[in-house]
Amino acid sequence: MSDKATLEINGNKHEFPLIVGTENEVAIDIKTLRGVTGGVTTIDAGYKNTGSCESEITFLDGEKGILRYRGYSIEELAEEADFLEVAYLLIFGELPTKEQHDKFHADIKSKSIVDDDVRKIIDAFPKSAHPMGVLSSLTSALTAFNPSSVNVDSEEDMYNSVVKILGKFPVLVAWTMRKKQGLPLDYGSNTLGYVENVLKMMFKQPNEKYVQNKIIVDALDKLLILHADHEQNCSTSTVRIVGSSHAGLFASLSAGISALWGPLHGGANQAVLEMLEAIKEDGGDTKKYMAKAKDKNDPFRLMGFGHRVYKNFDPRARIIKKAADEVLADLGVEDPILEIAKGLEQEALNDDYFVKRKLYPNVDFYSGIIYRAMGIPTDMFTVMFALGRLPGWIAQWREMRLRKEPIGRPRQLYVGETLRPFKKLEKR
Numbered sequence: 001m002s003d004k005a006t007l008e009i010n011g012n013k014h015e016f017p018l019i020v021g022t023e024n025e026v027a028i029d030i031k032t033l034r035g036v037t038g039g040v041t042t043i044d045a046g047y048k049n050t051g052s053c054e055s056e057i058t059f060l061d062g063e064k065g066i067l068r069y070r071g072y073s074i075e076e077l078a079e080e081a082d083f084l085e086v087a088y089l090l091i092f093g094e095l096p097t098k099e100q101h102d103k104f105h106a107d108i109k110s111k112s113i114v115d116d117d118v119r120k121i122i123d124a125f126p127k128s129a130h131p132m133g134v135l136s137s138l139t140s141a142l143t144a145f146n147p148s149s150v151n152v153d154s155e156e157d158m159y160n161s162v163v164k165i166l167g168k169f170p171v172l173v174a175w176t177m178r179k180k181q182g183l184p185l186d187y188g189s190n191t192l193g194y195v196e197n198v199l200k201m202m203f204k205q206p207n208e209k210y211v212q213n214k215i216i217v218d219a220l221d222k223l224l225i226l227h228a229d230h231e232q233n234c235s236t237s238t239v240r241i242v243g244s245s246h247a248g249l250f251a252s253l254s255a256g257i258s259a260l261w262g263p264l265h266g267g268a269n270q271a272v273l274e275m276l277e278a279i280k281e282d283g284g285d286t287k288k289y290m291a292k293a294k295d296k297n298d299p300f301r302l303m304g305f306g307h308r309v310y311k312n313f314d315p316r317a318r319i320i321k322k323a324a325d326e327v328l329a330d331l332g333v334e335d336p337i338l339e340i341a342k343g344l345e346q347e348a349l350n351d352d353y354f355v356k357r358k359l360y361p362n363v364d365f366y367s368g369i370i371y372r373a374m375g376i377p378t379d380m381f382t383v384m385f386a387l388g389r390l391p392g393w394i395a396q397w398r399e400m401r402l403r404k405e406p407i408g409r410p411r412q413l414y415v416g417e418t419l420r421p422f423k424k425l426e427k428r
Contacts, residue, residue, distance in 0.1 A: 009037055023059055027051050034411075041411040052232060053240065053405060057090060057395050060231045062309040067316065069229060070094070078319045083224045084108075084194050087391035090229055091162055091398060104163070109190045111160075112167035114175075115145040122179050131176045131383045132261040138172045140254035149248055152401040161249055162394055170194070173387050174201035177380050195221045198387070203375070215330045219323040219370055226316040226363055227385055229392025230309075235259040235266065236389075236396050241408035243397045256393050257386050266382040266389075269368040272304035273378045276337045276344075276368075284336060286343035294353050304365030305348055306358070316363040324366045324373075333373045341369050 004015045005028045014036050017029045034041055044050045059068045067074040070089050077086055081095070088096040088104055096104060121141055125134050146164065151157040175185045178201075188201040196212055199220065204210040230236070239256040243249070260266035279289050293302040307314045328338065345361050348354040371381050 007033075007037075009040060012037075019054075021054075023061070041413070043413045047237075052237060052408070053400065053403075055232070055396070055399060056093070057399060058229045058231045058392070060309065062307070063311050065310055065312045065315045067230070074226065074315055075319060078222050078225050081225065082193075082195070083221050083228070083388075086225045086228050087166065087394075090391045090395040105194060107159075107163040108167040108194065110167070111164040112171060112190075113187070114142075114168050114171050118142075118145070118172075118175075119185060122175055122185075125179065127180050127182070129180075130261075131180060131377075131380050132257060132266075132386070134176045134179070135172060135383055135386060136254050136257040136261070138176070139169070139250055139257060142168060142250045143248055146250065152398070158398060162398075165249065165253065165394065166390065169390055170198045170201065170387060173383055174198065176383060177202055177377065180377070180380075193217075195224065213330070215326055216374060219320075219327050220374075222320060222323050223367055223370065223384070224388035226320060227367075227388030229389070229395065233265065234262070236393060239393045239397050240400045240405075243400050244405055244408045246401075249394070249397055252397050253390070253393055256389075260386055260389065261382060266385040268303065268364040269371070269381045269385065270378055272341075272365050272368040273337070273372060273381070275303045276340050279340050280336050284340050286340060286347055290344070290347050290351065302344075302348075302359075304368065305354065305361055307362045310362070312358055313360050314362040317361055317366055320363055320366040320370070321361070324369050327370050327373050331373055335372070337372060338369060341365070 003018050005018055007014050007016065014033075016033070019027045019029050021027070030042065042050070057070065059071075060066065069077060069086065070093060072089070072095075077089075081089075084105055085095055085101060088094075088101065118138060118141060121138060122134070125137075142165070150161045171187065174188070178185055184206055186201045186204050188197040188204075190197075192200060192212075195217055199212065199217065200210050232240075235256040238259040239252045242255040243252040247255075263271050279286065282288075289300065289302070292298045292300040293305075345365070348359065348361060354360070367385075368378075368381060371384060372378070376384065
């Protein structure tokens with residue numbers, strides 16, 4: 001294969017270098033395109049064919065169903081590692097030693113106290129406020145309580161910022177849910193593991209002793225790992241482009257949360273449950289809705305099946321399906337919504353229409369089922385997604401700043417009016 005690509009414009013040929021990644025992906029480096037062609041640019045709506053950066057963090061092959069963090073398969077990480085190990089791996093590049101892991105957790109716990117004035121900000125929100133809007137606002141507000149900027153060239157400064165947000169973010173997540181439910185805000189306990197503490201802060205009732213359920217802990221741990229990073233998706237690209245202006249870490253994360261909020265991104269698992277609710281209200285006939293899904297003239301869309309990146313199967317779905325089965329069996333939840341979900345799953349896995357098109361249940365389908373069974377409100381699903389994605393966002397922000405990437409500034413193709421004379425108001 002040639003190491004150059006040739007582009008011919010108006011009879012003039014221009015050569016651009018090819019860059020090959022460590023997994024043999026090939027990219028055309030067009031950073032000199034405007035200069036050598038006299039102003040020609042590319043147009044790629046949604047950046048589906050445009051790489052915005054070089055990254056060492058996550059490798060994704062949608063055709064083969066491969067997802068790896070720093071070279072480690074998602075299957076092995078979900079089976080063998082805990083969430084903090086994966087967070088450390090994503091952010092700092094290597095799996096931690098036992099000593100590094102223990103120090104990382106201890107440092108996170110030492111930075112977990114949120115300024116009490118944050119309670120006043122939460123109190124200002126009505127209970128009707130969507131939790132993602134509250135979480136984005138609270139994350140941005142952390143900037144006011146931590147005004148000093150991060151010196152990205154200082155490993156100590158960077159590390160302190162990382163443990164600070166990893167410590168405080170779960171508190172904001174739990175407080176967001178408890179505010180909506182009218183429960184007292186809780187700091188959990190420094191004697192617990194990271195995921196155990198998240199669950200305690202969310203679900204501890206003021207008049208009851210909280211008891212951990214290992215199956216629930218393990219399922220949430222896996223869910224957070226599976227959501228920890230996913231290459232240059234909408235929210236991650238947002239974090240990087242906001243950070244490219246040298247905006248601070250907390251402000252960049254807040255922007256990422258807002259991007260994740262959208263129903264085409266992190267809101268997909270919420271959309272799954274809303275679809276299941278609608279099916280239940282219409283009598284719960286799964287066969288009817290599978291037929292609607294196959295009808296091209298029917299506006300109904302089956303949420304939680306297939307994936308815009310994974311063209312074969314979502315490797316995360318295979319992992320979390322097992323956890324979903326274990327959670328449902330352990331809790332013994334009798335819920336018509338979950339019965340409808342199981343019915344749709346079985347029909348899709350055995351229906352030739354879906355099998356041939358590889359429209360398998362994806363991670364959003366199973367994560368919504370697990371969160372529903374755990375008792376997490378539907379509008380909190382995307383907040384849980386954000387909790388899992390936090391280390392990926394941090395890793396991407398850190399990488400972008402350490403690489404000293406230029407400020408993001410996409411081009412456009414103007415298709416508006418050409419120059420025209422101004423008409424005074426009385427003549428229009």
